[in-house]
Amino acid sequence: MNNFDSSIETYLSNVHFGHFATQSIQAIADLYTFKGLVLVPVLWWMWFQQDGRREWRREMALATFLSGIVALFVGRLLTHWLPFRVRPVYSDELHLHFTRGATRDALLTSWSSFPSDHAMLWMAVATGIFLVWRGIGVLAILYTAVFICLPRAYLGFHYPTDLLVGAAIGVVITLVMTRDAIRVRYATPVLRWIERYPGPSAMLAFILCLELVTQFDELRKLASGVFKHL
Numbered sequence: 007m008n009n010f011d012s013s014i015e016t017y018l019s020n021v022h023f024g025h026f027a028t029q030s031i032q033a034i035a036d037l038y039t040f041k042g043l044v045l046v047p048v049l050w051w052m053w054f055q056q057d058g059r060r061e062w063r064r065e066m067a068l069a070t071f072l073s074g075i076v077a078l079f080v081g082r083l084l085t086h087w088l089p090f091r092v093r094p095v096y097s098d099e100l101h102l103h104f105t106r107g108a109t110r111d112a113l114l115t116s117w118s119s120f121p122s123d124h125a126m127l128w129m130a131v132a133t134g135i136f137l138v139w140r141g142i143g144v145l146a147i148l149y150t151a152v153f154i155c156l157p158r159a160y161l162g163f164h165y166p167t168d169l170l171v172g173a174a175i176g177v178v179i180t181l182v183m184t185r186d187a188i189r190v191r192y193a194t195p196v197l198r199w200i201e202r203y204p205g206p207s208a209m210l211a212f213i214l215c216l217e218l219v220t221q222f223d224e225l226r227k228l229a230s231g232v233f234k235h236l
Contacts, residue, residue, distance in 0.1 A: 011165040015094050018160050019104050026104050035157040040217030041124070044153075045131045050215075052138055063138060065193035066184060070134025072192070073180040074218055080179065081123030081172060085180060091120040095162030102167035104162035122164045125155050125172030126179075127221065133180040 023031070034040045053068040095104050132150045136143025155169045182188065200207040217225065 008167070011167055014159070014166045017160070018047045019094075021160070022105060031105075031157050031160060034153055035161055035163070037090075037226045038219050038221075041128060041154055042221070044149060045128060045135070046215050048135055048146060048218050049131070049143065051136070060064070061197065064197055065189055066134060067140050068193045068196055069184045069189045069213070070131055070137075070180060071218070073183040074127050074131045074136055076183065077126045077179045078123055078218075078221060079178045080175065081121060081126040084121055085118040085123065086177075088118065088120060090118045091116075091165075091168070093119040093163055094165060105160075119164055120171070122155070122158065122168045123174060123221070124158060124171035125150075125164075125169045126176040127218075128154050128176070129173040130176035130180045133186060137180070137184055217223075 022028075047072055049067050052063055054072075055063055057063070128150045129147070132143065132146035135146040150173075155164075155173065158164045159166055159169060
């Protein structure tokens with residue numbers, strides 16, 4: 007435990023709000039409504055925006071969406087490859103008492119804290135929005151920091167460095183995936199396919215957006231259950 011993480015987590019564990027505020031923070035951290043259901047619709051707004059840069063904007067929306075999927079995949083891999091790090095709320099060595107108490111997510115006890123896949127995924131999406139719309143992008147980044155990352159530190163799900171490193175990786179992934187030399191290699195052909203087959207592409211977009219909003223949790227649980235019985 008480094009001093010940076012220790013000092014911030016100690017401070018946050020000593021900050022206590024009223025019952026309603028605490029319940030609200032827990033809801034914000036738990037519900038998909040306050041995560042993907044805020045940022046993903048902005049990508050749809052980007053997609054349907056009509057102006058002289060319509061094709062570029064659609065390519066950027068596709069690249070941002072794919073960046074989010076890549077970020078989530080990389081985040082899940084890193085939690086398995088890197089040394090295991092116990093989440094603050096479960097660490098007996100910290101001797102800290104977080105407001106949440108017993109968390110409903112028993113899976114988190116066996117899931118490494120570092121890095122934060124939430125920060126990685128949604129900061130990747132927010133960065134893509136920023137590259138297209140500076141003003142709205144700043145709001146998206148601030149929203150990700152305040153409403154997605156901060157509650158997870160406050161409730162003891164992550165250390166600050168988990169969130170900072172995850173966010174940094176998400177930003178880098180989007181910056182790489184949206185570069186012109188890379189983006190046109192996959193976004194342009196996909197855009198042509200979408201224009202040629204609007205019906206199937208709309209259906210697939212709905213399914214993928216739903217899965218990204220829920221961070222593929224149901225598919226992951228389904229796959230985990232299948233593998234356990236094989």
